[in-house]
Amino acid sequence: MSQNRFFSKTQCPFHSAAEYQIKVLGWLGQDWSDWFDGLTITNQAEVDSEPVTVLTGCVIDQAALHGILRKIANLGLPLLAVNRLHSKTTHAPNENPKA
Amino acid sequence: MTSPIILSKIQPPPTRPDLIIRPQLLERLQTGISRRLTLVSAPAGFGKTTLISSWLDTLEQSKASPAIAWVSLDEGDNAPVRFWTYALAALHTVQPEVGQTAQELLNGSELPSFEIILTALLNDIQARLPATQRIVLIFDDYHIIEDQTIHEWVTFLLEHLPPQLHLVIISRSDPPLPIARLRARNQLTELRTDDLRFTPAEAAAFLNQAMGLQLSAENISALEARTEGWIAGLQLAALSLQGREDIEGFIANFTGSHQYVLDYLVQEVFEQQPQTVQRFLLQTSILDQLSGPLCDAVTGDHNGQSMLEHLAAVNLFVRSLDDRRQWYRYHRLFLDLLRHKLQQTGIDVDELNRRASHWYEQEGSTDQAIHYALAAHDYDHAGDLIVQNIKDIFIQGKKALLLTWLEMMPPSWLHAHPLVCLAYAWVLFVNGKFEASKQRLAQVETQLMTDGTEGEFDEACIPQLQALPHSLLSVKGLLLTLKGQLSVMQGETQQGIDYLEAGLSGMPDEPPGLKNFVIHQLRLAYWINGDFDAAENILHRFQTEQPVAGDTATIIALLNQAERHLLHGRLQQAAVLYQRLLQVLNKQEREAWFPAALAHSDLGVIFYEWNDLAGAEYHARKGIEFGNRGLGTVRAVAAGYFGLIQTLRAQNNLAEASRVADEMDGLLQEVDLGFHLPISNVLRIPLWIAQNDLDTIRQLLPTYQTAALSRLASQVSKLTSLVAQRYLALNEIDEVAVIASNLLVADDQNIDDHVNGRVLLALVHQAQGDRPQALIDLTEALALAEPEGYIRTFVDFGPPMIALLHDVLAASRQNGADQPPTADYIHTLLKTAQPLDAPPPNAPLLSAAASPLLEPLTDREMDVLQLLAKGYSNRKIADELVITPGTVKIHTSHIYSKLDVSNRTQAVAKARELAILLTT
Structure with a gap:
């Protein structure tokens, strides 16, 4: 349990770039992409037909992620979900089956 | 000394005449005064500020009205001194005498701890105001505050609030204050999103009366449903409906659209505006605050004032900050939408920012001028402004702001300004960013030294030198001091001592503050290095060279003696001196100064050894708390954790002990002291032994050597003894023997080394089957340890030690000798060393977990x-x-x-x- 604490910061997943997917309630136009650090913007209707905007793209670190979340809060956009898809430096376990 | 107070920040914002009155919310606010805190927490656009200012209006009309102290917070208030300066200024408008002492303390040349400042304020309120009087202190936009110390002291204020004072916090997110505790004790009134959204009736009143529309009930409920009672949404909808003919069509489109409410409506409202208004909105959206002249400077037009008055009158994005129609600002919610629009227009945004910077510079508002110059990417100008004003920046304590600015400056500029870089390194160091500070420092050095010859500065730097604050005047001294401290922090103690000595010799006597600081650092470095004579010597040198105030000299002398006694295992004398030191500090109202942290932490270690676990926990926690607040107290923090973790383990509270060890890791990492992590793992050894987790112990990285580096933690022999416990647990007896003999070859004046060494040797001999020798060793250890009251060093070894102690006891009965170790002493040890499942003999009478109180007493x-x-x-x-x-x-x-x-x-x-x- 405790061995991890000796790992350097660079090995820690929280300090490296990763692909994130952020969902907010209500549709936003594509033109908002620049405002949100170049994240791709797609509009989708969810199962219960709520209009949802999905922001997807690479976020360089936790500070950048919090910056984006702050912009969402500043616009009053209701936040639905934040997902980390996979990190940029390592493969997700399911992409890397055991040899 | 301090920057002037901006009055509009401490005035409640004016209310609009066409306001919707919300009686049930006002009533909740009114009854809330009897509790400690009112929290208004909801996203932007729910009318939080408007509600509170309308409440203030009704208070003014009522007779027994409480007095109002208002603070509108902004980013700049993330500096504790500025935050409290504004809070005190706001209280001052209510009662001129209240907070005067606190204000003087804040303005003084040497900033005391906030505990002292706030206690002065609370005493003032208690003493000067009749018990029936009420003051409501309001912090608007509290979500802007990110500075942890501010939260801590607001918490302190809340916990010590006199009945005369009530706090209101308006925030877009829940503040990191003990909200749950206040809620549980019924000392909190909360108004949240669901309370604040407009009810259908309020929406109707707002649309048809305040905004002058004539909508059908059906249309109103459609709008109310689409916006979910969000006031900003309803307001924008109303704005775009005003003067529109096809009302049904608009509402059908709006309610049918999936587009984000605000994006949709702002677009609608924006497009309805004439070209001139659209242009004005976009160009001035770069500004955080708006005034007529400032807007004119940015737009190049002359209609700023009338435009702002118009926008405020029709309630279009803008709200007024004062009664005199001087300052306005955009409602936060629309600001990003406008700035996003501006970004897409192709307008030269840099140029707008440059104009704003120029205007502020003319006005003498340096912070703002620098802010906008950076926004304009005009780094040369921003840099010039920083250099010109660096003295004031330091004097006004705006170090956090300076850091933000310098982080934005390009490397080429920093390269050309080595002395600003030195200031940068200093501020980084003070903020605990040691690694970054070290990198900066290396850079400064290569820039400052001509062709690498030591100590020579480039002549070209001299003009820059003039601009630097007084305390930075001795560039070489400062550079060496910083290098020295960084080396010490990172374990290269001898190197650090060399730098500090060199730095001290080049340090001018004025100002004395810096020199005293270096002297203490040097003393600490010698101490860490084990050179106690030199550590003491530096005090003599310092006293003869430069007499200082008697109090400080007394404190440092006491500290030095006490540390030395402790290091040699003279626990009794050390405890007496530390307690005297705490009394002296108390008398001087410097309870939280760094020597207090050291005294508490070391008392924690001593009390632990004496098996006074309640006392040990108290002092260890105090030591950690005070040590966390200041620099140069890593040793205090580490020693505090040493005492606390051991104590919790002795109380058999392994979960909490392990949580505290994690907390210590987090803290060390936070201040870039991760290289001290082995200490906390050494402290974990007994926890793992208690949990019988031998695998972890086996894999454990730190060795005796890494632990030895941690003189910072406390007594080396104690840590060493913990490492030895590891080997004992693994049955690696030879390793234990090595450690024991290392301890015993050291200085024979050192009781601590000898007690620990003999104890280990006894265990080694017992393990090797040489029981008679084991008894001789243990008897010797006991004889040395008894006068100092050692207990835990023995009993922490558990059953093997108990067996040995019984044998020593039997032998001493036969001998009948009454010199140490006495039978009484061994009885005490045996009584303490009960099996773990029995309750510990000296369990604290009051611990947080066991307390039947909802909130334990401090x-x-x-x-x-x-x-x-x-x-x-x-x-x-x-x-x-x-x-x-x-x-x-x-x-x-x-x-x-x-x-x-x-x-x-x-x-x-x-x-x-x-x-x-x-x-x-």
Whole structure:
């Protein structure tokens, strides 16, 4: 349990770039992409037909992620979900089956 | 000394005449005054500020109105001094005498701890205001505050709030304050999103009366449903409906659209505006605050004032900040939408920012001028402004702001300005960013030294030098001091000492503050290096070279002696001196100064050794708390954790001990001291042994050597003994023997080394089957240890030690000798060393977990309660605890509220009933 604490910061997943997917309630136009650090913007209707905007793209670190979340809060956009898809430096376990 | 107060920040924002009155919310606010805190927490656009200012309007009309102190916070308030300066200024508008002492303390040349400042404020309120008077202190936009110390001291304020004061916090997110605790104690009134959204009736009143529309009930409910009662949304919808003919069509489109409410409506409203207004909105959206002249400077037009008045009158994005129509600002919610639009227009945004910067510079507002110059990417100009004003920046304590600015400056500029870089390194260091500071420093050095020859500065730097603050004048001295401290922090102690000595020799006597600081650092470095004579010597050198105020000299001398006694295992003398040191500090009201942290932490270690676990926990926690607040106290923090983790383990509270060890790791990492992590893992060894987790112990990285580096933690022999426990657990007896003999070859004056060494040797001999030799070793250790009252060093080894102790006892009975070790002493040890499943003999009488109180009493409140139980008067308690009677009153009122009683007799009775009084 405790061995991890000796790992350097660079090995820690929280300090490296990763692909994130952020969902907010209500549709936003594509033109908002620049405002949100170049994240791709797609509009989708969810199962219960709520209009949802999905922001997807690479976020360089936790500070950048919090910056984006702050912009969402500043616009009053209701936040639905934040997902980390996979990190940029390592493969997700399911992409890397055991040899 | 300090920057002027911006009055509009401490004035409640004016309300609009067409306001919707919300009686049920006003009533909740009104009844909330009797509780400690009102929290208005909801996203932007729910009318939080408007609600509170309309409440203030009704208060003004009522007779027994509480007085109002208002603070509108902004990003710049993330500096504790500025935050409290504004809070005090706001209170000052209510009662000119209130907070005067606190203000003087804040403005003084040497900033005391905030505990002292805030206690002065609370005493003032208690003493000067009649018990029936109420002041409501309001912090608007509290979500902007990110500075952890500010949160801590707001928490302190909340916990010690006198009945005269009520706090209102308006925030877009829940603040990191003890909200749950206040809620549980019914001391909190909350107004949240669901309370604030417009009801259908309010929406109707707003649309048809305030905004002058004539909408059908059906249309109103459609709008209300689409916006979910969000006031900003309803307001924008109303704006785009005003003057529109096809109302049905608009509402059908709007409610049918999936587009984000605000994006949709802002677009609608924006497009309805004439070209001139659209242009004005976009160009001025770069500004955080708006005034007519500033807008004119940015737009190049002359209609700023009339435009702002118009926008405010039609309630279009803008709100007024004062009664005089001078300053306005965009409603936060629309600001990003406007700025996003501006980004897409192709307008030269840099040029707009440059104009704003120029205007502010003319006005003498340097911070703003720098802010906009950076926004304009005009780094040369921003840099010039920083260099010109760096003295004031330092004097006004805007170090966090300076950091933000310098982080934005490009490397080429920094390269050309090595002295600013030195200031940069200094600020980084002060903020605990040691690694970054070190990198900067290396850069400065290569820039400053011509062709690498040591100590020579480039002549070209001299003009820059003039601009630097006084304390930075000795560039070389400062550079060396910083290098020295960084080396010490990172374990290269000898190197650090060399740098510090060199730095000290080049340091001018004026200002004395810096020189004293270096002297202490140097002393600490010698101490860490084990060169105690040199550490003492530096004090003599310092006293003869430069006489300082007697108090400081006394404190440092006491500290030095006490540390030395402790290091040699003279626990009794060390404890006496540390306690005297704490008294001296108390008298000088410097309870939280770094020597106090060291004294508490080391007392924690001593009390642990004496098996006074309650005392050990108290002092260790204090040491950690105070050590966390200042620089140069890594040793205090580490020693505090040493005492605390050991104590918790001795109380058999392994979960909490392990949580505390994690906390220590986090703390060390936070301040870039991760290289000290082996200490906390050494401290974990007994935890793993207790959990029988031998695998982890086996894999454990730190060795004796890494632990030895951690003289910072406390007594080396104690840590070493923990490492030895690891080997014992793994049955690696040879390793234990090596450690024992290392301890024994050291300085033979050192009781601590010898006690620990002999104990280990006894265990080694016992393991090797040489019982007679084991008894000889142990008897020797006991004889040395008895006069100093050692207990835990023996009993922490558990069953093998118990067996040996029984044998020594039997042998001493036969000998009948009455010199140490005495039978009484061995009995005490055996009594303490009971098996773990029995309750520890000296369990603390009051621990947070065991307390039947909803909120446990603080240590200080316990002190007061003890004296109350003895029948002392407030005056006498104040004398005894060296605090003011006003502070005693604050404590007693908290004791009453926590015990749910109303006077001292009841308090003492209740305390007896709950068995929380310490038996003396």
